[in-house]
Amino acid sequence: xxxxxxEDFKTGAVAVYGPRLVTREEIVAFAxxxxxxxxxxxxxxxxxxxxxxxxxSGWHVTSLLMRLIADGFxxxxxxxxxxxxxxxxxxxxxxxxxxxxxxxTVLESRPSKSRPEMGLTRFRYEVLDETxxxxxxMVTTVMFGRRQPGTAS
Amino acid sequence: MNFFxxxxxxxxxxxxxxxxxxxxxxxxxxxxxPQPFHVDEAAAQKSHFGGLVASGWHxxxxxMRLMVDCRRRMTEEARARGEPAGMIGPALGFRELKWAKxxxxxxxxxxxxxxxxTRVSESRPGLGLMTVRSTGMNQNxxxxxxxxxxTFIERRTKP
Numbered sequence: 001x002x003x004x005x006x007e008d009f010k011t012g013a014v015a016v017y018g019p020r021l022v023t024r025e026e027i028v029a030f031a032x033x034x035x036x037x038x039x040x041x042x043x044x045x046x047x048x049x050x051x052x053x054x055x056x057s058g059w060h061v062t063s064l065l066m067r068l069i070a071d072g073f074x075x076x077x078x079x080x081x082x083x084x085x086x087x088x089x090x091x092x093x094x095x096x097x098x099x100x101x102x103x104x105t106v107l108e109s110r111p112s113k114s115r116p117e118m119g120l121t122r123f124r125y126e127v128l129d130e131t132x133x134x135x136x137x138m139v140t141t142v143m144f145g146r147r148q149p150g151t152a153s
Numbered sequence: 154m155n156f157f158x159x160x161x162x163x164x165x166x167x168x169x170x171x172x173x174x175x176x177x178x179x180x181x182x183x184x185x186x187p188q189p190f191h192v193d194e195a196a197a198q199k200s201h202f203g204g205l206v207a208s209g210w211h212x213x214x215x216x217m218r219l220m221v222d223c224r225r226r227m228t229e230e231a232r233a234r235g236e237p238a239g240m241i242g243p244a245l246g247f248r249e250l251k252w253a254k255x256x257x258x259x260x261x262x263x264x265x266x267x268x269x270x271t272r273v274s275e276s277r278p279g280l281g282l283m284t285v286r287s288t289g290m291n292q293n294x295x296x297x298x299x300x301x302x303x304t305f306i307e308r309r310t311k312p
Contacts, residue, residue, distance in 0.1 A: 036221055050305065063214065064185065066185050084251040
């Protein structure tokens with residue numbers, strides 16, 4: 001039985017997950033495979049760009065966000081997945097050696113109208129550095145199974 | 154897409170194809186998205202997907218690789234003609250990301266990007282911003298991913 005169901009995510013609730021140390025080696029390894037732009041591979045090349053130094057691929061940041069929520073609650077929940085992402089902004093570069101955390105805020109919670117066994121939870125996720133600086137934030141909806149199924153309307 | 158001035162709304166970039174092997178799906182998901190239907194064939198069979206599926210973030214990361222390769226080809230072509238090539242990136246973010254259908258093991262996804270808006274940056278007048286709608290279609294012609302992203306691109310003419 002999962003620990004968390006739709007009922008456990010109340011509007012306004014805030015939780016913080018992590019930390020997770022992000023190393024230079026993993027930044028370069030991700031970039032070499034998926035995003036081989038100079039600012040994700042090399043310090044000197046990064047300094048010549050708007051990022052001002054070596055920084056993780058934005059898709060590495062979103063992938064790390066996924067891992068933080070997976071370990072934070074998704075893997076121990078009745079999650080039925082998410083259909084997508086409303087919006088994501090990359091706000092600051094993720095540098096090697098940063099300990100990131102994930103802050104999840106419940107923006108909205110509603111039962112599914114068509115599926116009484118399911119509820120929908122809209123989250124804001126923020127990837128934070130050690131000084132609570134926001135590196136990226138994202139708004140997305142997760143579908144969760146309900147502990148107590150409702151009635152279809 | 155060598156400089157901001159070269160881009161027109163409606164331009165389409167064919168980015169090419171990527172095949173998601175079971176080994177690649179599990180390797181990515183083990184690192185970033187270890188839900189059972191991304192890392193374990195037997196568990197995936199029993200899930201509502203009915204088989205191993207790629208993490209949505211893997212489907213997006215594969216797009217990025219093909220986009221980087223496309224830009225690199227265009228830069229090399231410009232240099233071969235003796236023309237300069239402008240800087241592209243970083244991106245500001247994306248919106249309307251939809252994972253429309255699952256990507257199963259051995260699916261081949263064909264990616265494309267269409268320019269939907271261009272504007273000069275207000276904060277950095279030497280740069281423009283290009284907004285593209287990107288899509289990935291599987292071998293059956295079904296849309297599996299789409300999103301709209303905005304990226305800095307250098308202007309040829311500086312103010």
